[in-house]
Structure formats: C-alpha cells, structure tokens
Amino acid sequence: MKELLGKVDEPGIIDCSCLLKGKDVIVSSFSKSKRNHETIAKQTFSYLFLNVAKQKTKHDEAHLEIGEQRLSGFLLKPGLVLVCLSDKNLNITKVRSHIQHIKHLILQSEVDKMLA
Amino acid sequence: MxxxxxxxxxxxxxxxxxxxxxxxxxxxxxxxxxxxxxxxxxxxxxxxxxxxxxxxxxxxxxxxxxxxxxxxxxxxxxxxxxxxxxxxxxxxxxxxxxxxxxxxxxxxxxxxxxxxxxxxxxxxxxxxxxxxxxxxxxxxxxxxxxxxxxxxxxxxxxxxxxxxxxxxxxxxxxxxxxxxxxxxxxxxxxxxxGFTLDFYKPLYEETLLDAAMNKRGVLGAMHLGDEQEILCSNIDDKPTKNLMRNIDRLTDAISDKAGFLGKVNNVVLAGPDVQTLSVFNDKSQSLCLCSDRDISLPVLKQQASDLLQWSIENDYLA
CATH class of the missing domain: 3.40.50.300 (P-loop containing nucleotide triphosphate hydrolases)
Known part of the structure; x- marks a missing residue:
C-alpha cells in the first residue's frame, strides 16, 4: 500500500498523501513537519463524510484550504478516504484527474488484501 | 507645455x-x-x-x-x-x-x-x-x-x-x-x-443573495453570522443547509485548534451529479454557495471574496 502512495505523490501536484479507514490513518507519506496537516485532515474528512452520509448526498470529494495549502479528501468507498496535500493555488482539476488514475489501483489493492 | x-x-x-x-x-x-x-x-x-x-x-x-x-x-x-x-x-x-x-x-x-x-x-x-x-x-x-x-x-x-x-x-x-x-x-x-447628485447614483437595491445569484453557475446562497445563524438564504433544501452550517462549524473549530497552520479560507464539497457546495470564511461571517459542478473554484473564490468584503455591515443598505 505504501508503494501506491508513492504513485499518488507527484512533485508539483501532490506533496504527500495518506489513506484513512474510518478515523484511522492506515498508511501515510506525510513527513513529520506535516503531521499537523495529517491530523487536521483525519478529523475534517471523517467529520465531513459522516455528515455527507447522514444527509444522504452523493458528495465524494472535499477540499479544505488552510493557510497556503489545500487538503483534499477523496471518498474511495464508504469508510475509505484518500487524503492529499497540495498547494492551495494548484488547479483542483489537476489533483482530481491525477487521483482518478490511482483510485482503481488503491481499490484493487484493498480487494486483494481482503482475498489474501 | x-x-x-x-x-x-x-x-x-x-x-x-x-x-x-x-x-x-x-x-x-x-x-x-x-x-x-x-x-x-x-x-x-x-x-x-x-x-x-x-x-x-x-x-x-x-x-x-x-x-x-x-x-x-x-x-x-x-x-x-x-x-x-x-x-x-x-x-x-x-x-x-x-x-x-x-x-x-x-x-x-x-x-x-x-x-x-x-x-x-x-x-x-x-x-x-x-x-x-x-x-x-x-x-x-x-x-x-x-x-x-x-x-x-x-x-x-x-x-x-x-x-x-x-x-x-x-x-x-x-x-x-x-x-x-x-x-x-x-x-x-x-x-x-456641473455637479448634480444624480451624476452618480449608486445602486444599493440588490441584496447579497441577488448579487451571488447573478453569477453564472451559482444556484443558491446562504449568508451565515459568526454563530452559524442564518442571516439570509435562498437555499430551500434543509439537509443542504444543515450540511453547510456543520461545515462552517467545523472551520471555526479548526481555526480555534490549528490557527498556527493558517486561516481556513474555504471548504468545498463536490461529487458526480451533485451541486458543488462551498463555504467561504471571512472573520465573523461566512458565505455558502451551491453551484454548478463545472464552475471553477478560482472564479467562485473571487466572487465570494468580493461579496464578503462588504456584506454584513452594509446590509442596511440593501
């Protein structure tokens, strides 16, 4: 799974990323200096997607602009969120299309793990 | 000369x-x-x-x-x-x-x-x-x-x-x-x-919501005060309103606990076949927008920033 995050992180697009299962970080490439961002992302996206589920809407991505950075959370399946940290001025479409490529690889890896 | x-x-x-x-x-x-x-x-x-x-x-x-x-x-x-x-x-x-x-x-x-x-x-x-x-x-x-x-x-x-x-x-x-x-x-x-008072007549008749709705792609707007109270809104859907108020509450909590990371400027929720929901913060007020999925975030940010700059304290002009 750590190798997959290596594919998510892309210089100039995604600085670092992590995968949330429920409220837990199961794998992360956030450095020590960015650990606070990871904590904020964990609390924010678990709260947001819990609210989305409660309101029964179909939103599956969330972006939080904090300081000069942007935290993006992509709901891959219920309870599983991919979090990315990028520059706040980076076009969201770039982040979104980059994640689309990786999304199925992460989900496949999850399936493989369940079958193993 | x-x-x-x-x-x-x-x-x-x-x-x-x-x-x-x-x-x-x-x-x-x-x-x-x-x-x-x-x-x-x-x-x-x-x-x-x-x-x-x-x-x-x-x-x-x-x-x-x-x-x-x-x-x-x-x-x-x-x-x-x-x-x-x-x-x-x-x-x-x-x-x-x-x-x-x-x-x-x-x-x-x-x-x-x-x-x-x-x-x-x-x-x-x-x-x-x-x-x-x-x-x-x-x-x-x-x-x-x-x-x-x-x-x-x-x-x-x-x-x-x-x-x-x-x-x-x-x-x-x-x-x-x-x-x-x-x-x-x-x-x-x-x-x-010459000098007549009609020379320049500012138009104050339109409200914040009118102005927000005038932007292409914006489908609904809600203006919140610092306690998440609704100052004005034209969003009818209750779950959407609740969701946006909760997002605003969340941004306040993050600002309180992690202010050292910088200001929380906005939160955007998006998805396929749904309206994009955005909450923009400015000190003691927030502007929530429901917009078409295709409208770009930089455009929305620009509009929200202009709107918030002179909304809450000038509402008596509306």
Missing amino acids: KDYKILFTGSVCSGKTTAIRSLSDIETLDTDASASDVTVRRKKNTTIAMDYGVLELTSDARVHLYGTPGQERFRFMWEMLACEFAHDAIGMVLMVDNTRKDPFRDIRFYAKEFSDYLLKRRLIIAVTHSDVEPSPDYQEYLSALKNLGIMTTVMFIDARDPRAVLGIVEELISAVERNIDWDSVCDRLLDNN
Whole structure:
C-alpha cells in the first residue's frame, strides 16, 4: 500500500498523501513537519463524510484550504478516504484527474488484501 | 507645455471613474463594461481597462488623469499603468470607499500592491461615500495610518463634486506649479462639468443573495453570522443547509485548534451529479454557495471574496 502512495505523490501536484479507514490513518507519506496537516485532515474528512452520509448526498470529494495549502479528501468507498496535500493555488482539476488514475489501483489493492 | 500625471486607484465603486469625469476638460475615455458579476450589486458598469482624462491648469500646464480598474482580476492593467502610462506621475490618489466592510484593509492592500511605485511619489488618500457611512472618521483614518506607518494626506471628498476632487490635484500640483489660478479652474469645471447628485447614483437595491445569484453557475446562497445563524438564504433544501452550517462549524473549530497552520479560507464539497457546495470564511461571517459542478473554484473564490468584503455591515443598505 505504501508503494501506491508513492504513485499518488507527484512533485508539483501532490506533496504527500495518506489513506484513512474510518478515523484511522492506515498508511501515510506525510513527513513529520506535516503531521499537523495529517491530523487536521483525519478529523475534517471523517467529520465531513459522516455528515455527507447522514444527509444522504452523493458528495465524494472535499477540499479544505488552510493557510497556503489545500487538503483534499477523496471518498474511495464508504469508510475509505484518500487524503492529499497540495498547494492551495494548484488547479483542483489537476489533483482530481491525477487521483482518478490511482483510485482503481488503491481499490484493487484493498480487494486483494481482503482475498489474501 | 508642462504635462503632469496623476494616477487614481482604489477598490470597485470607490469613485475613480467619477472623480476623473468630474475633473476632465475632455470627454473622458471610459472603458466600462456591463458588470456581470458581484460588482453589479453596486453599479451597472465597471472599468475594465483604464480611465483617462485631461485637466487644463493654465495655457501651458495640464494634468493627465489615469484611473486603474478596481477589480483585482485586471491587476495586469495596474502594472501597465504604473510602469508605462503613469510611470512618471507626480502622485497617486488612493480612493477609499467608506462603506466597505473594512476600508483599512483596502489601504493595506493597495499600499502593498503599489509599494514600489509609492517610493518615488506622493500618496493621497481620498475617502468617498462618507455621506452614506460616516465611520471611520477623519481621526480614525489618521490613527490607523499612523499604525500602518503611512504618513500621508487624507481628504474626505465627494467624487461627483469637481471642487472636492480639484482639491486633491491642488494638493499635489501646487508644490511644483505656483502660477495657477485654482478658483478660475474650479469655476470652469463647475460650468462645464456641473455637479448634480444624480451624476452618480449608486445602486444599493440588490441584496447579497441577488448579487451571488447573478453569477453564472451559482444556484443558491446562504449568508451565515459568526454563530452559524442564518442571516439570509435562498437555499430551500434543509439537509443542504444543515450540511453547510456543520461545515462552517467545523472551520471555526479548526481555526480555534490549528490557527498556527493558517486561516481556513474555504471548504468545498463536490461529487458526480451533485451541486458543488462551498463555504467561504471571512472573520465573523461566512458565505455558502451551491453551484454548478463545472464552475471553477478560482472564479467562485473571487466572487465570494468580493461579496464578503462588504456584506454584513452594509446590509442596511440593501
């Protein structure tokens, strides 16, 4: 799974990323200096997607602009969120299309793990 | 012929175009276009390139008057005016609209934007619309400017009144041009350009929600106070309203606990086949927008920022 995050992180697009299962970080490439961002992302996206589920809407991505950075959370399946940290001025479409490529690889890896 | 130049700048609706029109002996060059965004809340036209006028002072001295567009998206024109057309201007006039939510924020912003330009020339701060909103007053401006380390002249003017705007020109030019009969210039301007209160009539009729809805792609809007109370809303869907209020609550909590990471500017929720929901924060208020999925975030951010700048404290104008 750590190798997959290596594919998510892309210089100039995604600085670092992590995968949330429920409220837990199961794998992360956030450095020590960015650990606070990871904590904020964990609390924010678990709260947001819990609210989305409660309101029964179909939103599956969330972006939080904090300081000069942007935290993006992509709901891959219920309870599983991919979090990315990028520059706040980076076009969201770039982040979104980059994640689309990786999304199925992460989900496949999850399936493989369940079958193993 | 001695040619002097003065550059007028300031936020949207601060009165730059009007001031230049009040002074000009020639038909002014206005590059106005219909305001298609939030600016429409204040006026129907907005300057998109520059304003230009000429004021004859004597038979051998005149002043060229240049005005920048107010909207930040036309920033490239600010640079062009400062570096090309008005690079040798004698001074800059910063027009400050006193009805703005935080006029001092405008001063900080423009003083920073034109900091290099102001190294070599005088700045005059011309406060407009004080007939509508008298606060902050002259003393408050002086003490705020002192705190900002800006030593300059502050003048409260009505941009429609040639006498008032001419006072700014006199302040800048009289130090270098002593043989001007200012009274006769003023009489000529009053004869030619006149001064009626209908000359510029601001449009305050539209509400914040109207202005938000005027933007292409915006489908609904809600204005929240600092306790997440709904100040106004045209979003009917209760779950959407709840969701946005919860998001706003969340941003407050993050700001409290992780302020050291920086300000939480906005939160956006998106998805396939659903409206994009955005919450934009500004100190003690938030603007929530439901928008078409295809509208870009930078465009939304620009609109939200313009709207929030002068919403909550000016609602009595709506």
